[in-house]
Amino acid sequence: MHKRKGTLARGVSIIGVGCTPFGNVLESPELKDMTERELFSWAALEAMEDAGIEASEIDAFYIAHCMDEVLSHQFAAYAMVADWIGMRNKPGVHFETACSSTNTGLSLAAMAVASGVYDIVLMGGVEITGSHPQEKMPAHMREAISPGELWYRTNYGADQAYWYPGGLSVSSLCDFTCMAYAKKYGLSLEQVEEALNCASISNRRNGVRNPLALLTQQEFPEEARERGYSDLKEYMRSKYNPKMGTIMRLFNAASPVDGASAIIVCASDLAQKFRKQPVDYIGFGGATAIPYHEFEAQWEVEKSAFAQAYNMARINPYKEIDYMHVHDCMVNTHFVSTEIGGYFRPGEAWRAIIEGRTSFDGDKPISTTGGRTSMGHAWAASAGAEIVEAVRQMRGECDNRQIKPFPRVSVIQNYGHGIHVNVSVLKSQE
Numbered sequence: 001m002h003k004r005k006g007t008l009a010r011g012v013s014i015i016g017v018g019c020t021p022f023g024n025v026l027e028s029p030e031l032k033d034m035t036e037r038e039l040f041s042w043a044a045l046e047a048m049e050d051a052g053i054e055a056s057e058i059d060a061f062y063i064a065h066c067m068d069e070v071l072s073h074q075f076a077a078y079a080m081v082a083d084w085i086g087m088r089n090k091p092g093v094h095f096e097t098a099c100s101s102t103n104t105g106l107s108l109a110a111m112a113v114a115s116g117v118y119d120i121v122l123m124g125g126v127e128i129t130g131s132h133p134q135e136k137m138p139a140h141m142r143e144a145i146s147p148g149e150l151w152y153r154t155n156y157g158a159d160q161a162y163w164y165p166g167g168l169s170v171s172s173l174c175d176f177t178c179m180a181y182a183k184k185y186g187l188s189l190e191q192v193e194e195a196l197n198c199a200s201i202s203n204r205r206n207g208v209r210n211p212l213a214l215l216t217q218q219e220f221p222e223e224a225r226e227r228g229y230s231d232l233k234e235y236m237r238s239k240y241n242p243k244m245g246t247i248m249r250l251f252n253a254a255s256p257v258d259g260a261s262a263i264i265v266c267a268s269d270l271a272q273k274f275r276k277q278p279v280d281y282i283g284f285g286g287a288t289a290i291p292y293h294e295f296e297a298q299w300e301v302e303k304s305a306f307a308q309a310y311n312m313a314r315i316n317p318y319k320e321i322d323y324m325h326v327h328d329c330m331v332n333t334h335f336v337s338t339e340i341g342g343y344f345r346p347g348e349a350w351r352a353i354i355e356g357r358t359s360f361d362g363d364k365p366i367s368t369t370g371g372r373t374s375m376g377h378a379w380a381a382s383a384g385a386e387i388v389e390a391v392r393q394m395r396g397e398c399d400n401r402q403i404k405p406f407p408r409v410s411v412i413q414n415y416g417h418g419i420h421v422n423v424s425v426l427k428s429q430e
Contacts, residue, residue: 006312008114011268013278014426016051017388018043018124022259022376023214026131026144030214031258035139036065036072040126041084043262043381047122051264051274055086058264059118062093062109064101064125066380070153071132071145085122097286098157098416099329099377101125102261102384103424107284109265119270124262125380150256154379157417159290171245171253174330177298178247181336185347193247195350197236199331199366200251200373202359207370209360209401212385215255216374254329257376261384263391279391283313283425288418299340302421306341306413309423315409317342322407323393324364325386327414328371334358337413338366341423360401368393368401383414387424394428 020042025031031039040063048055065077074080078092097104102125109123129150131142174196182192200220207216218226224235235241241249271278285308289301310317326337335349343364344352352358358366369375369389372382390410393403410426 006308008110008312009116010114012110012113012265012281013268013271014263014281014391015266015271015274015278016047016049016053016264017262017391018046018048018050019212019261019385019388020259021212021214022257022378022385024130025128025258026142028214033140036074036077036126036128036260037081037084037139039128039258039260040081040124040262043124043126043260044081044085044122047124047262047264053120053264053274058087058090058120058122060091060093060112061085061087061122062095062105062124064096064105064380064384065094066096066098066101066125066127067129067153068094071128073133077126087122096380097420097422098418099327099379100383100414100416100420100422101380102263102382103387103412103414103422104286104416104420105384106263106265106281106387106424107286107422109263110281110284113265113267120264120266122262122264123384124260125384126260127379127381128258129256129377129379130258147256154417159418171248174248174252174332175245177332177336181332181350185350187350189247192350193249194233195335195353196248196252196331197233197241198353198356199328199334199358201232201236202353202356203328203331203367203371203374206360206368206401207374209399210368210370210375213370213375215257215376216370220251248330248332251373252331254372254377255374257378259376259378259381259385261381261388263384263387277395277429279394280427280429281424282427283309283311283315284423285309285312286420286422288420290418298419299336301419302337302340302413305421305423309411309425310342313425313427315425317411318345320409321411323368323390323403323410325367325369325390325410325412327383328367328373329377329415331371331373333413334366341411341413343411360398360403365403368398368403383412383422386412386414387426390426394426
């Protein structure tokens with residue numbers, strides 16, 4: 001039977017999820033000396049165990065790896081991991097949409113299943129951001145690269161014909177967006193700065209409770225006291241949180257990390273064979289443009305992706321979303337993207353953040369992993385980790401950062417440098 005445009009031909013559900021800790025393979029004991037193969041295998045095998053499935057039962061796999069040649073000296077990621085996850089001689093695809101990759105990948109896997117070509121697909125991503133292999137040495141023998149080199153190479157994601165010499169810095173992108181938001185709603189820059197810092201405080205509070213966030217050890221109030229500050233607001237404006245631009249500060253930006261994530265999707269009519277209460281994948285949308293010089297255009301890209309996802313899911317965002325994870329490599333997305341996505345009404349999110357409503361125990365929780373500022377930013381792997389978190393929140397598996405009541409509808413939004421925006425909508429079964 002013909003389906004209307006923008007819908008799946010059959011239902012798709014998530015039956016298994018896996019995610020490594022996020023840290024540094026040169027330093028973190030849990031990850032020390034691991035390669036991309038081991039990291040991805042960890043996440044993929046954990047997802048198989050979670051689904052109660054063997055590799056032999058999976059029809060195909062998709063793997064995202066963004067900075068492959070630069071950071072791994074490898075551009076055939078499917079070949080790199082096939083044997084390691086028991087998928088030799090099965091279809092394998094390497095793809096990327098930069099930092100939105102594993103959100104995009106979920107839609108690709110879903111379409112493959114919905115088409116009827118496959119019944120079960122594994123999708124995931126891996127990235128090691130802080131080091132690369134040494135030439136003519138075993139793959140685990142890596143050497144660190146400087147943050148400057150990392151960001152310079154990352155900016156290859158932008159169209160180099162229009163990315164003027166030196167490019168736009170992360171702080172510039174955040175500053176311009178924040179200034180536009182302040183102008184639009186008549187806010188002072190101090191109010192916007194407070195919202196940024198409160199979003200970072202919320203992320204840190206969530207991240208400390210996430211065992212996968214290896215780089216997060218203390219909440220900001222404790223850290224401030226250890227450094228001699230009794231006033232948290234004063235600490236967030238101190239030398240320990242220096243400005244990186246006009247508004248944005250150090251704690252408002254992502255911390256690059258290493259890690260992997262994986263998700264297994266299945267035709268919904270087969271899903272309960274593996275899991276009693278699978279999470280349904282009910283909507284997605286994607287959009288792309290080159291809008292960095294034109295911020296209203298950037299917002300239009302995001303609006304398009306959200307609109308596609310909500311049209312497919314057939315939900316009213318203002319009424320039905322229980323949890324949203326936004327792409328917070330800069331935490332201004334906590335008030336910009338949540339409003340574009342209908343989690344908050346226009347001009348409301350900045351105040352809700354300051355009031356503490358967006359932590360895991362607030363009424364409008366955002367980014368309960370700790371976000372990319374506190375769990376860390378593992379390029380192609382992070383969107384998948386955020387989807388894994390949403391699934392676990394919907395199952396009630398997040399311990400002392402658990403959203404209550406458990407979310408029934410979750411939305412995950414991600415940017416990929418360039419820019420690409422992808423939005424996914426998940427719904428738990430009754």
